[in-house]
Amino acid sequence: MQHFDIIIIGGGAAGFFTAINAAEINPNLKIAILERGKDVLTKVKVSGGGRCNVTHAEFLPKELSTNYPRGEKELLGPFHSFMTGDTMQWFEERDIALKIEDDGRIFPVSDDSQSIIDCFLRETDRLKIQVLKSHAVQTFQQKNDFWEIKTSKGDFSAGKVMLATGSNPKMWNLLKKIGHKIIEPVPSLFTFNIKDERIKDLPGIATEAVVKINSKKVNLESKGPLLITHWGMSGPGILKLSAWGARDLEKLNYQFEIKVNWLPGYPAEEILDQLKELKNKLAKQQVLKNAQFDLPKRFWRNLIVAAGITDGTTWADLNKNQLQNLSAQLTEASFKVNGKSTFKEEFVTAGGVDLKEVNFKTFESKLYRNLFFAGEILNIDAITGGFNFQNAWTGGFLAAQAISKD
The missing domain is CATH 2.40.30 (Elongation Factor Tu (Ef-tu); domain 3)
Incomplete structure (x- = not known):
C-alpha cells in the first residue's frame, strides 16, 4: 500500500488547483492525484469551445455569487477569500496572459485551452506531485485517522483526501455508503x-x-x-x-411553453403604436419585403407569415387584427419546447453532495475529518460563462489552505 500525505481523487480543474496550491504552501507534503481516465483535465480541454473560459469579469463577491442557481449563499463567503481577480493573478503569475472579452468571459490570450493544461502539468511536475492515470477508485474508508483507498491499480492510504470527481455517479454512490447525502443530479445547462x-x-x-x-x-x-x-x-x-x-x-x-420578446430594446407596450406609425409612413411598401427593428429579413418574413399577413400585402392594407397579431409575434411569441x-461537450449537472454537510470556510466534510470536496461533486452549478470554473478554483484554493496544514 502506497502512502501519501494528501490524495486528490479526480484529475480535473478542481483537483489540480488544490494539489498545486497545497504543494506551494507546504513543499514537504507528499501529494498524489488519482485519475480514473487515461487523460487528465479533459473538461478543461473542451471548455469554451476549446479556448477554456477560465472565469468571468465580475469583481464583486455578491454579484459573482448571483450566477449560481445552487450555491449562491454558500459561495459568498469563499468569494471574499478567492475570486475573479485572484484567479487572474494566479494564472498571470505563471505566465498565462488572460483577456476579457466583450461579454465578460475571460480566456487565455492564446485562445487555446492547452495553455492552461500545460501550465497545470508544468506546476505538478515542478512541485513533484504524482499524477496517476487509469486509477479508478473502487472503495475508500477512514481507518485510524487514515483514509484507505482501493483502486483498479493498487491500494493507497493518506492522512487527508480531497474528492474532486465532478459529476461522477460512482463517487456519489461511495459517499452515500459512508453516510453523506447526495442530491440526485439532473441536467443543468x-x-x-x-x-x-x-x-x-x-x-x-x-x-x-x-x-x-x-x-x-x-x-x-x-x-x-x-x-x-x-x-x-x-x-x-x-x-x-x-x-x-x-x-x-x-x-x-x-x-x-416559452414566450419570446424579440425586441427587448423597445418598450413592448409601444410596439403596436410604432406599427401603426409604419402603416402610415410606409403605406405603399410591402410588409414582407420591409424588415423592421433591425431583424434579419428571413426571420422578419417568417414572423409576418405567422401574423397572418400574406405576400403582397402593403402596410396600408393592414387591419387592426393583423397589427395586433404582428405586435404579439414580435413581443410575446409562444413556442412549445x-x-x-x-450544451456542447460542457455537460453540467445540478446535484451532488448536500451543501449542508460541508464547511465552506475549508470545504471540509462536516461528517468526516480530513475529507474535502471541490468543484461539481458538490451540489453547486452555475450559468455558462466561466462561473463553474471559478467555483472549482475557489473551492480548490480554500481546501488547499486547510489541507496543507500539519
Missing part, C-alpha cells in the same frame, strides 16, 4: 428543442431577446443573446433559464 415554422431553416441567427417560462409550476425570465439552431434555441438567454429551472423543468419532462439537448 441545456438547449431547448423546438420545431416551429417561424425558426425553421434559420440556424445561426442570433439576437438579443427576453424569454419567459410561465406555467403553474415554473415562473422564470431571462434576458440575453438567443441563438436559433437546427434543433431549436440556444445561447446565453436560453442557458440561463435551463440552469435556474433545472429541477422544475426536469419535473415537466422538458415539455413546456419538446425536450432538451446537451
Whole structure:
C-alpha cells in the first residue's frame, strides 16, 4: 500500500488547483492525484469551445455569487477569500496572459485551452506531485485517522483526501455508503428543442431577446443573446433559464411553453403604436419585403407569415387584427419546447453532495475529518460563462489552505 500525505481523487480543474496550491504552501507534503481516465483535465480541454473560459469579469463577491442557481449563499463567503481577480493573478503569475472579452468571459490570450493544461502539468511536475492515470477508485474508508483507498491499480492510504470527481455517479454512490447525502443530479445547462415554422431553416441567427417560462409550476425570465439552431434555441438567454429551472423543468419532462420578446430594446407596450406609425409612413411598401427593428429579413418574413399577413400585402392594407397579431409575434411569441439537448461537450449537472454537510470556510466534510470536496461533486452549478470554473478554483484554493496544514 502506497502512502501519501494528501490524495486528490479526480484529475480535473478542481483537483489540480488544490494539489498545486497545497504543494506551494507546504513543499514537504507528499501529494498524489488519482485519475480514473487515461487523460487528465479533459473538461478543461473542451471548455469554451476549446479556448477554456477560465472565469468571468465580475469583481464583486455578491454579484459573482448571483450566477449560481445552487450555491449562491454558500459561495459568498469563499468569494471574499478567492475570486475573479485572484484567479487572474494566479494564472498571470505563471505566465498565462488572460483577456476579457466583450461579454465578460475571460480566456487565455492564446485562445487555446492547452495553455492552461500545460501550465497545470508544468506546476505538478515542478512541485513533484504524482499524477496517476487509469486509477479508478473502487472503495475508500477512514481507518485510524487514515483514509484507505482501493483502486483498479493498487491500494493507497493518506492522512487527508480531497474528492474532486465532478459529476461522477460512482463517487456519489461511495459517499452515500459512508453516510453523506447526495442530491440526485439532473441536467443543468441545456438547449431547448423546438420545431416551429417561424425558426425553421434559420440556424445561426442570433439576437438579443427576453424569454419567459410561465406555467403553474415554473415562473422564470431571462434576458440575453438567443441563438436559433437546427434543433431549436440556444445561447446565453436560453442557458440561463435551463440552469435556474433545472429541477422544475426536469419535473415537466422538458415539455413546456416559452414566450419570446424579440425586441427587448423597445418598450413592448409601444410596439403596436410604432406599427401603426409604419402603416402610415410606409403605406405603399410591402410588409414582407420591409424588415423592421433591425431583424434579419428571413426571420422578419417568417414572423409576418405567422401574423397572418400574406405576400403582397402593403402596410396600408393592414387591419387592426393583423397589427395586433404582428405586435404579439414580435413581443410575446409562444413556442412549445419538446425536450432538451446537451450544451456542447460542457455537460453540467445540478446535484451532488448536500451543501449542508460541508464547511465552506475549508470545504471540509462536516461528517468526516480530513475529507474535502471541490468543484461539481458538490451540489453547486452555475450559468455558462466561466462561473463553474471559478467555483472549482475557489473551492480548490480554500481546501488547499486547510489541507496543507500539519
